[in-house]
Amino acid sequence: MSYVSVIVLICLLVTAHLPGMSASDQDLDARVRSFLDKNQNRWRDMNVPEIDGQVLYDLVLEHGYTRALEIGTSTGHSGIWIAWALSKTGGKLITIEVDERRHQEALANFEEAGLSDYIDARLADAHELVPELAAPIDFVFCDADKHWYKNYLIAVLPKLEVGGCYTAHNVAGGRMRGIREFLDHLESLPYMETRIDRSSWSGISISFKRAEK
Numbered sequence: 001m002s003y004v005s006v007i008v009l010i011c012l013l014v015t016a017h018l019p020g021m022s023a024s025d026q027d028l029d030a031r032v033r034s035f036l037d038k039n040q041n042r043w044r045d046m047n048v049p050e051i052d053g054q055v056l057y058d059l060v061l062e063h064g065y066t067r068a069l070e071i072g073t074s075t076g077h078s079g080i081w082i083a084w085a086l087s088k089t090g091g092k093l094i095t096i097e098v099d100e101r102r103h104q105e106a107l108a109n110f111e112e113a114g115l116s117d118y119i120d121a122r123l124a125d126a127h128e129l130v131p132e133l134a135a136p137i138d139f140v141f142c143d144a145d146k147h148w149y150k151n152y153l154i155a156v157l158p159k160l161e162v163g164g165c166y167t168a169h170n171v172a173g174g175r176m177r178g179i180r181e182f183l184d185h186l187e188s189l190p191y192m193e194t195r196i197d198r199s200s201w202s203g204i205s206i207s208f209k210r211a212e213k
């Protein structure tokens with residue numbers, strides 16, 4: 001075998017082990033990973049724990065979602081996990097935060113993580129903005145004011161694609177004001193299939209839309 005053939009063979013083997021990953025994908029992965037590692041113990045604004053971020057990331061990637069909505073950005077931890085997955089599916093995240101200081105910090109974090117191109121961060125009251133958003137949406141993470149969870153669900157469901165997924169944080173125990181009403185409403189909808197992920201103590205409800213209502 002010639003020297004050139006050996007080089008070609010090595011290149012083919014390397015490429016085969018990196019299916020679908022370009023050099024820029026790998027650069028972005030390294031940048032996000034390094035940002036997350038550096039900030040692992042610095043999330044202080046009611047942010048999700050890393051393990052819940054991983055749950056959201058896996059859902060988006062596994063189902064190939066591209067039109068995501070987050071209600072309650074805070075400083076951007078969950079948004080980074082969702083947008084990281086969207087960077088691989090070719091999607092974009094709209095995320096809404098009402099507090100200006102947290103919104104500004106989230107913008108800086110998205111930039112530092114290299115994910116700004118995948119995020120449309122809005123400074124707004126989600127009570128007003130969510131009902132105005134355009135369809136279709138295929139992935140939702142609800143993590144804002146719990147007493148409004150049921151209202152967010154009612155506003156988003158007609159815009160959620162069949163096969164789409166509606167997730168909500170802090171549902172474990174159902175003790176926080178509004179959570180019981182939210183879960184009861186979900187259960188009353190025959191076209192929604194719900195399970196509770198308990199990777200962390202908070203609990204995430206994960207509901208798939210199986211049909212148009």
Ligand SMILES: C[S@@+](CC[C@H](N)C(=O)[O-])C[C@H]1O[C@@H](n2cnc3c(N)ncnc32)[C@H](O)[C@@H]1O
Pocket residue numbers: 045046047048071072073074075076077078079096097098099102124125126127143144145
């Ligand atoms: C639990 S924190 C979100 C944490 C974030 N998902 C993360 O993991 O990084 C909830 C956020 O929702 C925001 N929020 C509460 N009510 C809101 C509303 N009506 N509209 C928009 N944001 C709201 C709060 O200001 C707070 O920053």
